[in-house]
Amino acid sequence: QVQLVESGGGLVLAGGSLRLSCAASGRAFSNDAMAWFRQAPGKKREFVAAIAWSSSTVYANSVKGRFSISRDKAKNTMYVQMYSLKPEDTALYYCAGRRSTVIRRRTDDYDYWGQGTQVTVSS
Secondary structure: OEEEEEEOOEEEEOOOOEEEEEEEEEOOOOOOEEEEEEEOOOOOOEEEEEEOOOOOEEEOOOOOOOEEEEEEHHHOEEEEEEOOOOHHHOEEEEEEEEOOOOOOOOHHHOOEEOOOEEEEEEO
């Protein structure tokens, strides 16, 4: 079993930056594809970004060019650096992993999840 714990959320002004972290414990997850999702109140959980074991990355169009996903296998930690934040980025951000080396964008394709960290962007 892998346990994921997100951190780094908070309140930021529009145009600001935040870096979220996702620390994993339990079995090694270095070969797993990992992703960030987010869920705003009243909306479905949506894909944000993913990173494969090879460190190849995929982004949602809404964050492309503003967010950067990375992972440190030695620290069992994944990150997302968020720049130029907008009020519409406000959501609960979740990290997730799947027991596969292949990236997917659907929530159903992920096997384990963290509890989430809140990001609020004010205008």
